[in-house]
Amino acid sequence: MENERIRRVLPRNVRLALSREPLEESRIQELRLRVNKPLLMIYNGHERMIGNQRDGPYLVTKEDVREMLEYVSNFSLYAYEQEMKQGFITIEGGHRVGITGQAIIENGRVKNLRHISSINLRMSHEAVGCADSVFPYITQEGRLCHTLIVSPPGCGKTTLLRDMIRQISDGNRWIGGMAVGVVDERSEIGGCYRGVAQNELGIRTDILDGCPKAEGMTMLIRSMSPAVLAVDEIGSADDVHAIEHAMHCGCRMLATIHADSMEELRRKPLIDRMVAEKRFERYILLGKRERVGQISGLFDSRGSLLYSDTVSAPC
Secondary structure, eight states: OHHHHTTTOHHHHHHHHHHTTTOGGGGEEEEEEEEEBBOEETTTTTEEEEEEETTEOOBHHHHHHHHHHHHHTTTTTTGGGHHTTTTTEOOTSSSEEEEEEEEEEETEEEEEEEEEEEEEEEEEOTTTTTTGGGGGEEEEEEEOEEEEEEEOOOSHHHHHHHHHHHHHOOOOOOSSOEEEEEEETOOOSSSOTTTOOOOOOOTTTEEEEEHHHHHHHHHHHHHHSSEEEESOOOHHHHHHHHHHHHHHOOEEEEEEEESSSSHHHSSSTHHHHHTTOOSEEEEEEEOOSTTTTEEEEEEEEEEEEEEOSSSSSOO
């Protein structure tokens, strides 16, 4: 693998196994290590088992997991206790290392994890310009429409959202630069490492990293006066109420949600009311028909199809 930031957190034997694979780095999405199980990779939207026909799949060992945790935590897991209780650690470059094991419970809440048995390394990919095709449809006479990105898991919604934020913040031919507030609850949009965003989100963007979405939206409205608010993976009642409050305050909203289709979106509790009331003016539906990041349809608030992507560059 060419990315030194990734290579230096991988166990030695895992690096060797990967070095034998013909891989294009930009297509690697996830790497999964489970003790005593085959090493798996999500590559260009598809699962791939690492190994060869002669020796079989590479089996991850306890030593591999221990070694990787040492590299990820700079040999001090204790210093990452706050991150670990959330189930992940963000490393330099904005890549996210998810972990599972035995939960340590204190006062009914997770205090930490021990006996780590699984690691999921999710690669942070930027695709500068992947949102170019949507801007003629999510803007009207220089005004940004409230927009919801609808997508199954793993279809590029966060990548698309990230590039939309960057372009809105910097400004482009469709819209002048605007102050954008980002609530990055799982450190996936900005990929902050030690408080600094590793992904490019534009010159007018303020990020609240690791903060719950609903609380963060209210904080940003009070403190930073954003013209646009952006959040990833909404769904709770608190999220919906905070979005409605932000809209009433005059903020334009960018958000994402998991759903396989517009029909499934309309069946989701809480969200169905927002759809019926036409709170969002645009819906971008992503799919995997030919590639990750393909726009299956871009719809207005009435459900009319405005655009469908079958040829533009992938996210």
